[in-house]
Amino acid sequence: xxxxxxxxxxxxxxxxxxxxxxxxxxxxxxxxxxxxxxxxxxxxxxxxxxxxxxxxxxxxxxxxxxxxxxxxxxxxxxxxxxxxxxxxxxxxxxxxxxxxxxxxxxxxxxxxxxxxxxxxxxxxxxxxxxxxxxxxxxxxxxxxxxxxxxxxxxxxxxxxxxxxxxxxxxxxxxxxxxxxxxxxxxxxxxxxxxxxxxxxxxxxxxxxxxxxxxxxxxxxxxxxxxxxxxxxxxxxxxxxxxxxxxxxxxxxxxxxxxxxxxxxxxxxxxxxxxxxxxxxxxxxxxxxxxxxxxxxxxxxxxxxxxxxxxxxxxxxxxxx
Numbered sequence: 001x002x003x004x005x006x007x008x009x010x011x012x013x014x015x016x017x018x019x020x021x022x023x024x025x026x027x028x029x030x031x032x033x034x035x036x037x038x039x040x041x042x043x044x045x046x047x048x049x050x051x052x053x054x055x056x057x058x059x060x061x062x063x064x065x066x067x068x069x070x071x072x073x074x075x076x077x078x079x080x081x082x083x084x085x086x087x088x089x090x091x092x093x094x095x096x097x098x099x100x101x102x103x104x105x106x107x108x109x110x111x112x113x114x115x116x117x118x119x120x121x122x123x124x125x126x127x128x129x130x131x132x133x134x135x136x137x138x139x140x141x142x143x144x145x146x147x148x149x150x151x152x153x154x155x156x157x158x159x160x161x162x163x164x165x166x167x168x169x170x171x172x173x174x175x176x177x178x179x180x181x182x183x184x185x186x187x188x189x190x191x192x193x194x195x196x197x198x199x200x201x202x203x204x205x206x207x208x209x210x211x212x213x214x215x216x217x218x219x220x221x222x223x224x225x226x227x228x229x230x231x232x233x234x235x236x237x238x239x240x241x242x243x244x245x246x247x248x249x250x251x252x253x254x255x256x257x258x259x260x261x262x263x264x265x266x267x268x269x270x271x272x273x274x275x276x277x278x279x280x281x282x283x284x285x286x287x288x289x290x291x292x293x294x295x296x297x298x299x300x301x302x303x304x305x306x307x308x309x310x311x312x313x314x315x316x317x318x319x320x
Contacts, residue, residue, distance in 0.1 A: 021064045021215065024079060025071075029087060033110030034095045038087030039080035042067050047076035048144075049117050050312060051108065055126020056229060057195035058299055059085055059219035061212075062125070065305035066312070073313055078115070082127060083107055084228030086219040097224050099232030101155050102246035102253065105134035112142060123312050125149035125266075125300050127232070137257040138249065144261065145315040147308070149300045151265040151290070152280035154253050157238050174198065178233040188226045192217050202270055203297025262287040262318035264311050270298040287318040 020027050025042025040060050050070055052063045060079045067077045081088040082104060090097070108131055112120065121144045122132035129148040136143040137154065163169065177183035187194055196213055199206075219225075234240035242250065263284045267275030274280075277290035291311065293304055301308040 021061060023064045023068050024060060025067065025077065027087065030111070030114050031091065032114035033107055034091055035083060035107055035110070036089045036091055037080050037107070037111050037114075038089075039078055039111070040067070041076070041078055043071040043076040044074065045076060047074050048316070049120040050075045050077050051112075051117075051120045051122050051132075052077065052079045052301070053108065053122065053124035053128025053131050054079070054082065054085070055124070055128045055298075056232070057198050057220065058126065058302075059216045061216045062299055062302040063305075064302070066123075066301045066309045069306065069309035070312060073309075075312075078111075078117075078120070080108065080111055081219060081222075082131075084225045085222055088222070090224060096243055097227035097231060098235075098243050099228040099230075100235045100242035100246060100250070101130055101134060102249040103243065105131045105138070106246070106249070108135060109139055109142060118142070119144050121145045121147075121312065121316055123147040123301070123308070126298065129153055130155065133259065134253060136259045136261050136263065138252060140259075140261050145318065146259065146261055146263040147266065147311050147315050148263065149266045149268065149298075150271055150274075151267070151277050152259070152283040154256070155236050156254055156256065157236065158254065160236055161238060175233045175237060178230050179237060179239055184226070184230050187229065191220050191226065195220060199299070203299050203303060205269070205295050206297050206299065206303045208302075256283070258283055258285045260286040262315055264289045264291065264315045264318070266290075266300055266308070266311065267292040268296040268298065268300055269294070270296075289314075289318070 020040060024040035027038060027040055029036055029038050054060055054062050060081060063079050070077050119142055122135060124132040129150055130153045132146055133148055133152055133154050136146045231240055235242055265277050267277050275292050293307055296303045
């Protein structure tokens with residue numbers, strides 16, 4: 001069963017139908033910071049808040065089977081579209097289409113402010129895990145607890161300049177593709193097929209069907225999607241600059257801040273040799289646990305929804 005929702009883009013002249021799985025709750029819009037943010041909400045309005053963050057090239061449907069489990073446990077679940085995805089839009093055409101990590105994290109803090117949420121438990125993977133890590137590290141007063149797939153993945157651009165072993169470099173082929181104008185043009189022309197390929201590569205044992213992929217793929221029709229994705233990866237490789245207003249936050253992140261809030265990290269097959277979490281365990285100095293999910297790829301919440309939801313519930317019980 002699905003819920004059909006319509007929203008006005010820019011000056012209301014362009015209308016686009018948006019379909020989300022009804023298990024995600026209601027799709028809403030709110031002005032927050034530089035964005036009008038689209039987000040799914042479910043659960044009791046007075047329940048403890050869980051904010052779940054998707055990555056690239058995914059969307060809020062990564063949590064379609066996680067949200068009902070958390071709602072049943074009494075939580076209020078908020079799942080926003082990140083900038084450049086779904087129904088989230090920039091309020092001004094003059095705002096840089098910036099995909100740097102501090103900008104995305106600031107968006108989520110602004111969303112919390114707009115929704116009058118003082119503190120939440122965060123869960124995420126890919127860009128979502130990085131964003132959740134950043135909020136836990138820089139705004140611990142806003143983060144009750146953290147669940148991060150792939151662990152501590154805050155970007156250090158100096159470290160990123162160092163080459164990896166050939167096999168590891170091969171795994172990041174799309175970053176180098178995006179560094180070229182050919183790659184930008186190719187991603188723009190072939191977004192649907194490109195992102196489906198990433199799903200297959202990142203989760204080789206996940207037999208998703210076309211309907212599952214296509215439901216998420218509508219989120220890539222966002223008019224700013226290509227610009228945000230290309231900038232995100234070019235910024236990481238120091239091939240594009242960020243905005244000056246985020247410089248202080250990026251300085252703090254470059255120092256590798258520790259995470260003190262109760263945390264559970266998740267390793268999966270996608271992480272390869274890093275799945276055991278040993279390389280980042282020391283970054284978590286509060287109550288901490290690491291788990292490994294076998295035969296699961298990158299999109300952990302959609303591939304293993306019960307395991308992910310159980311960890312979200314568990315992390316709220318870790319004592320400070």
